[in-house]
């Protein structure tokens with residue numbers, strides 16, 4: 001086969017509960033640009049190519065189409081146990097009973113009996129209509145509330161108890177919010193999804209997670225060049241065009257995208273890049289099986305970090321919030 005990476009050659013991580021997972025996966029959010037059918041087609045190609053980790057979410061509105069691929073793993077001679085499947089509960093399904101309903105829908109849509117990881121997508125109930133513009137405000141939105149969050153988390157723990165999800169995850173957290181909720185968790189998160197790319201390295205949050213035995217998962221790992229317009233501001237930096245990333249790419253004779261992914265993997269994160277083009281999917285997976293970056297490369301890439309958050313979450317702000325920074329403590 002032209003594009004194939006033996007899954008056994010992809011390095012793996014071991015989670016706090018002992019389960020192993022690949023050090024790279026495929027994201028499935030089409031940034032409002034790709035249809036569910038196109039993404040399901042890319043997932044099918046990715047599976048044939050050797051990807052075994054997939055990051056899904058109910059809000060991506062494509063789990064039913066992707067499920068048509070996962071419901072048919074035998075036709076690809078892939079066993080369910082080889083896979084690591086992740087999904088997330090959206091902000092409008094946090095209240096009592098709703099998390100279980102949402103997980104059940106994701107399982108049904110994805111045609112799975114269990115998820116390997118299930119995440120709370122954002123740590124609050126603030127909801128925005130699909131495709132809304134960046135200045136839209138939902139009058140029901142409010143700041144992070146520890147009690148609300150724990151009501152949601154108790155349902156996550158119940159899903160774990162029932163064996164429907166093997167690991168729990170949080171996403172879009174801060175150190176302050178983790179300090180608030182971790183002591184209250186009966187079952188701690190095994191994974192945390194956070195925005196991570198060379199221009200947004202989040203060293204404090206990253207180190208906090210590693211110290212707490214929580215595996216960081218890097219979203220927007222290559223700086224999400226095609227993210228929705230509502231998530232773009234004039235000050236945003238493009239990772240693959242920064243001098244440090246370009247210089248490391250030139251020295252190693254690799255593409256700047258590969259620099260970002262290798263940087264994440266060497267650091268200990270699990271990047272979940274999105275792509276639909278076969279060449280991109282292949283190059284993203286293959287690069288983590290090849291020579292890793294040197295300590296010199298890693299040192300140089302530190303200079304790329306300019307604290308440039310791309311997914312600011314402004315659509316989740318409450319009415320009297322001043323700026324998106326209020327969401328991030």
Ligand SMILES: NC(=O)c1ccc[n+]([C@@H]2O[C@H](COP(=O)([O-])OP(=O)(O)OC[C@H]3O[C@@H](n4cnc5c(N)ncnc54)[C@H](OP(=O)(O)O)[C@@H]3O)[C@@H](O)[C@H]2O)c1
Pocket residue numbers: 026027028029030031055056121171172193194218219220221222223224225226227257272273274275276277279280281283284311
């Ligand atoms: N937990 C959360 O709140 C959260 C938030 C955001 C994202 N995520 C997850 O993270 C995943 C990745 O984030 P993302 O999709 O925003 O950003 P990303 O992976 O950083 O960037 C994706 C874009 O990069 C391009 N690309 C991919 N591989 C490439 C290559 N080898 N060479 C050149 N260009 C390449 C793709 O272009 P083409 O489209 O042209 O192929 C795609 O549009 C999402 O799909 C989603 O699963 C989670």
